[in-house]
Amino acid sequence: MPDILAIVSKAVFEKEARIGSKPLALRDVWPVDRYNSTGKALERLKGGGRIFLVTVRPPSEQLWFLGVVESPKIDGTAWISASKNSLPVTDISSLRKTIRFESGNGMSQDKGTLGMSLQTPRGLTPADVKQILAVVTGTPISVSSTLASAGAQLRASAPARIIGGKYEILSKLGQGGMGTVYEARHTGTGRRVAVKEVKEVAGDDSSRSGAQIIERFEREARATGTIESQHIALVLDSGTDAETRHPYLVMELLKGEDLQQVLARLGPLPEDVALRIAAQAAVGLLRAHDAGVVHRDIKPANIFLARTDTQIIVKLLDFGIARVKEQLQSPQNPALTTTGLMLGTPLYMSPEQALGPKNIDQRTDLWSLGVVLYEALTGRTPHDVETVGALILAICTKPARGLAEVAPHVRAPVGTIVKKMLEIDNRLRYANATDLLDDLKTELPAGFALDESMLVSLPGSARREIERKHDPMELAATVLKDDA
Numbered sequence: 001m002p003d004i005l006a007i008v009s010k011a012v013f014e015k016e017a018r019i020g021s022k023p024l025a026l027r028d029v030w031p032v033d034r035y036n037s038t039g040k041a042l043e044r045l046k047g048g049g050r051i052f053l054v055t056v057r058p059p060s061e062q063l064w065f066l067g068v069v070e071s072p073k074i075d076g077t078a079w080i081s082a083s084k085n086s087l088p089v090t091d092i093s094s095l096r097k098t099i100r101f102e103s104g105n106g107m108s109q110d111k112g113t114l115g116m117s118l119q120t121p122r123g124l125t126p127a128d129v130k131q132i133l134a135v136v137t138g139t140p141i142s143v144s145s146t147l148a149s150a151g152a153q154l155r156a157s158a159p160a161r162i163i164g165g166k167y168e169i170l171s172k173l174g175q176g177g178m179g180t181v182y183e184a185r186h187t188g189t190g191r192r193v194a195v196k197e198v199k200e201v202a203g204d205d206s207s208r209s210g211a212q213i214i215e216r217f218e219r220e221a222r223a224t225g226t227i228e229s230q231h232i233a234l235v236l237d238s239g240t241d242a243e244t245r246h247p248y249l250v251m252e253l254l255k256g257e258d259l260q261q262v263l264a265r266l267g268p269l270p271e272d273v274a275l276r277i278a279a280q281a282a283v284g285l286l287r288a289h290d291a292g293v294v295h296r297d298i299k300p301a302n303i304f305l306a307r308t309d310t311q312i313i314v315k316l317l318d319f320g321i322a323r324v325k326e327q328l329q330s331p332q333n334p335a336l337t338t339t340g341l342m343l344g345t346p347l348y349m350s351p352e353q354a355l356g357p358k359n360i361d362q363r364t365d366l367w368s369l370g371v372v373l374y375e376a377l378t379g380r381t382p383h384d385v386e387t388v389g390a391l392i393l394a395i396c397t398k399p400a401r402g403l404a405e406v407a408p409h410v411r412a413p414v415g416t417i418v419k420k421m422l423e424i425d426n427r428l429r430y431a432n433a434t435d436l437l438d439d440l441k442t443e444l445p446a447g448f449a450l451d452e453s454m455l456v457s458l459p460g461s462a463r464r465e466i467e468r469k470h471d472p473m474e475l476a477a478t479v480l481k482d483d484a
Helices: 010-016 040-047 126-137 147-157 208-225 259-266 271-290 321-329 351-355 363-378 388-397 412-421 433-443 460-469 472-483
Strands: 003-007 034-036 050-057 062-070 073-075 078-080 122-124 167-175 179-186 192-198 235-240 247-252 256-258 303-307 312-316
Touching (some): 010 050, 040 073, 208 235, 208 247, 256 259, 259 303, 259 363, 271 303, 271 312, 271 363, 271 433, 351 363, 351 388, 363 412, 363 433, 412 433
Antiparallel strands (some): 003 122, 034 078, 050 062, 167 179, 179 192, 235 247, 256 303
């Protein structure tokens, strides 16, 4: 029976691909059971077959698999299945160059033309289907006639991995420099959680320092677990897997996207939205700092915009991870130092953090949040240099260019707040998150609440002004003028 790939347009996806009132996100399951089209390419399905639905996501043109409409029957202008899709939304961009279709022509690789190249439904080969299902399920499987048999084969082919003796891995959510985040299910309660497995360090009987770092990791995790704030991802458990000796952290499973993904999708944000995100993050930092916990690695990827039924809640991720990085970097543990590893993420480091881990307090988090706010308003971090060495030098010696220069649409009081967050001398910076919040509240008289309707691109005129201010030739002229 034929398998056909068909595209769901951006407009249709954003309007219809929802679970209740929430827009569909990666790893969600869209229970779709129809595809509206009278295209001749679909007539082959009258004897049975499947429609593999995909969409193209701006601005990087990711190719998302949305689900399968199996054995549909034509009903006027729609192909309708008797059963709903059960496969998760998955980024299959890696297959853009390997799916060939029955025509053998593949997909267009030119930016701006991928969606156009998929507008007409196209027949998939058995090899294409195998690749797609392998990525979606996370396990290579052979081509089968039905999704049910494919799922059965998948379950039988590889037993689920269990971390810590009680967290059954369901899928991989992401991977970073120190480890991997999985969606998992507690084998006792059935609760779905997020498990972060830290693979950078493994302790054993012969590695006293490695064991000390794991102990530090678990202690930091317990400290984070005591912080009561809706703006910090809830820590449920931590431990060390007996088989791999990798420490792990168990957190609430969140739906949404991190700020790094939002900025990649939308670019600079409207001032009000950027301030609301920063304010909610600052509330989380305030609660953490009051508990004696400094994050040390605030960056867009660690600021998560969690979707609920009624609003978006900003949550801080990865408390405790940065402390492990610090121990890895420490000269007292030379055997554990990883080449190129630095405490924190260089673009968002405070000057005192860049110079070394000693004497770091809550003001380092306020600097990093200042860099995040600067980026949310301008689309760029304050110091645009090509090497880590030049970046560290700039962070420690060169004040960030004022927002009045690079983002003229931002009001002067907001520019003053960002400037104070980014003072090189931490004695001139905000002393604590309370002081920062007081100033942010003044600029947000309507409060900090966020909802989906607010996550929009900056108006075109303001965006063009930012792009003009970041033109390389104009920047070079400004630098020469400053040096004159």
